[in-house]
């Protein structure tokens with residue numbers, strides 16, 4: 299028996315509705331409005347400023363694809379940087395790779411981490427206790443502008459380009475990211491649902507082109523990021539990573555003894571195949 303109905307008003311004329319079985323938690327963190335509720339179909343749901351961030355039911359899709367595509371395209375990722383990712387799902391997946399020696403995670407809002415640990419324990423599944431983690435509470439933009447560290451893989455798991463996440467979609471941020479990438483490194487970032495947010499994808503394509511020797515997108519179908527496939531941005535220092543053979547990806551997947559529920563090496567390769575309208579949008583944005 300639902301106690302309320304929440305509408306995620308993503309666009310002026312379109313949104314998605316959730317029947318609320320129970321309101322679990324709500325907090326204005328000082329950075330954003332954090333709400334958690336239970337839904338009969340999706341399990342526990344977190345929103346930030348009214349936008350769905352993650353659900354128990356489908357979180358594995360987004361977290362596996364945004365993590366394993368770059369980490370398996372790279373032959374030996376040792377140092378990884380996560381920007382955002384407060385729910386811990388990306389961190390959980392990165393730490394599955396035994397070759398990873400250190401993960402630096404820069405999250406602006408400590409409350410998201412603490413609340414997610416309590417109400418979404420399956421997301422981090424103990425990852426915040428891993429000795430390889432270097433947790434930084436702060437703004438991802440400031441971190442990449444100030445650090446002298448370099449990383450093999452950088453993952454931006456941010457909110458959408460509004461509020462504290464807006465700066466994580468800027469040319470200045472991407473320029474600083476490129477400076478922090480090792481030779482042979484790759485940067486990936488969530489870039490919204492292109493069927494409705496094609497301009498955001500074009501903005502990223504235009505900003506990536508002068509910075510990365512190889513910039514493109516790959517996709518994943520995340521049910522609660524409503525509107526078709528989600529675009530994941532790709533910026534690498536060499537085209538070789540995106541062109542990694544299926545056989546090499548399979549060999550790495552098995553050598554690292556990874557267990558996944560959505561990601562497969564074949565899905566990895568297929569995720570770079572884009573619909574014509576997205577290819578055209580990329581080509582005309584540069």
Ligand code: SAM
Nearest residue numbers: 351382383384406407410437438456457462463
């Ligand atoms: N998977 C979700 C998605 O695709 O929409 C996002 C997951 S996670 C909840 C997004 C995180 O980005 C939040 O914890 C938020 O606090 C963090 N964040 C937003 N702006 C940030 C910034 N400038 N620096 C670091 N973290 C930021």
